Amino acid sequence: MTEIVGVRFQNSGKVYYFSPNGLTLTMGTKVIVETAKGKEYGIVTIPNHRVEDDTIVAPLRSVVRAMNDDDLRRLEQNRQKEKQAGKVCEQKITAHGLDMKLVDVSCAFDGSKMVFYFTADTRVDFRELVKDLASVFHTRIELRQIGVRDEAKMFGGLGVCGREFCCRGYLGDFQPVSIKMAKEQGLSLNPTKISGTCGRLMCCLKHEQDVYEELQKITPRIGSVVKTEHGTGRVEDANLITGKLRIRPDEDDAAAYIVDRSEVEVIQKAGKNRPKPHRPDNRKQQPADKQQQGDKQQAEKKPEKRSQKRPPRRPDAGEAPKSDS
Numbered sequence: 001m002t003e004i005v006g007v008r009f010q011n012s013g014k015v016y017y018f019s020p021n022g023l024t025l026t027m028g029t030k031v032i033v034e035t036a037k038g039k040e041y042g043i044v045t046i047p048n049h050r051v052e053d054d055t056i057v058a059p060l061r062s063v064v065r066a067m068n069d070d071d072l073r074r075l076e077q078n079r080q081k082e083k084q085a086g087k088v089c090e091q092k093i094t095a096h097g098l099d100m101k102l103v104d105v106s107c108a109f110d111g112s113k114m115v116f117y118f119t120a121d122t123r124v125d126f127r128e129l130v131k132d133l134a135s136v137f138h139t140r141i142e143l144r145q146i147g148v149r150d151e152a153k154m155f156g157g158l159g160v161c162g163r164e165f166c167c168r169g170y171l172g173d174f175q176p177v178s179i180k181m182a183k184e185q186g187l188s189l190n191p192t193k194i195s196g197t198c199g200r201l202m203c204c205l206k207h208e209q210d211v212y213e214e215l216q217k218i219t220p221r222i223g224s225v226v227k228t229e230h231g232t233g234r235v236e237d238a239n240l241i242t243g244k245l246r247i248r249p250d251e252d253d254a255a256a257y258i259v260d261r262s263e264v265e266v267i268q269k270a271g272k273n274r275p276k277p278h279r280p281d282n283r284k285q286q287p288a289d290k291q292q293q294g295d296k297q298q299a300e301k302k303p304e305k306r307s308q309k310r311p312p313r314r315p316d317a318g319e320a321p322k323s324d325s
Contacts (some may be wrong), residue, residue, distance in 0.1 A: 003019070004019065014172035014173060025063070030042075040294055058080075078109065087132070096128060100126070103146065103151050105266050113139060113142060152168070184212055222238055222270060224266055233256075243260055245261055
């Protein structure tokens with residue numbers, strides 16, 4: 001077991017493990033940590049906690065210190081520097097005529113590097129732009145092209161549910177989302193209704209899919225034949241969340257009724273074990289002797305092939321008659 005603290009960096013929902021280095025840190029504490037890129041600022045999201053050794057990615061870096069007043073002043077200076085860099089970068093983009101959109105600017109805590117995040121529909125040649133920005137800020141410049149989902153994660157906002165974006169609030173990494181998930185969850189396939197602000201399929205479809213898969217295992221599918229206290233019938237509709245089923249009885253004049261999935265017994269699953277249509281075979285139904293007699297009569301009806309022999313050819317055929325003279 002190893003003692004760790006979880007730290008989340010700015011503009012990122014992923015939590016990284018660090019060694020507390022003998023410090024007792026509470027949730028929300030602002031700390032300076034040592035990373036592969038130098039010293040960075042982060043916020044503690046998981047206080048001192050012990051985890052298994054196999055869950056840690058070696059080497060485990062340490063927390064340098066909790067932020068003091070000097071660190072807070074330097075952090076504020078970096079924020080002002082990022083705003084200024086954003087305005088300068090937008091001017092340079094317009095001057096070079098580049099088809100790209102600046103999203104955010106991040107300045108390293110020690111001021112050794114500035115990262116500019118942008119979106120673009122195609123690949124952009126920004127080599128001259130990097131030279132201009134380096135000559136203005138006299139530090140290392142990096143330009144990173146990101147997607148629309150990353151852009152929404154950086155800006156944040158409220159989704160159609162009225163809550164904060166999942167990617168901004170707690171999702172660490174983006175997971176692949178497919179239209180099949182919307183089908184299995186019974187949602188409308190209209191792209192405008194199942195897409196987020198970023199224009200991609202909503203992330204909540206992914207982390208809700210596990211619950212729907214479990215509910216599908218215990219809920220009879222539409223078309224299944226079930227048995228209830230009212231008799232047998234077929235499932236017309238099923239609500240996975242509430243567990244309510246609408247059953248159509250086998251009787252034609254009977255009305256449909258609603259029951260809970262725990263009150264039914266599945267007799268035949270939908271799409272499985274369907275009886276094959278009965279196709280009578282007259283040959284198999286007839287006795288063997290009658291079948292042989294029928295085959296013999298059918299053979300007698302077939303006309304026999306007559307051998308057609310050509311008449312013998314006369315030796316004088318085709319020759320002109322000889323005169324007596």
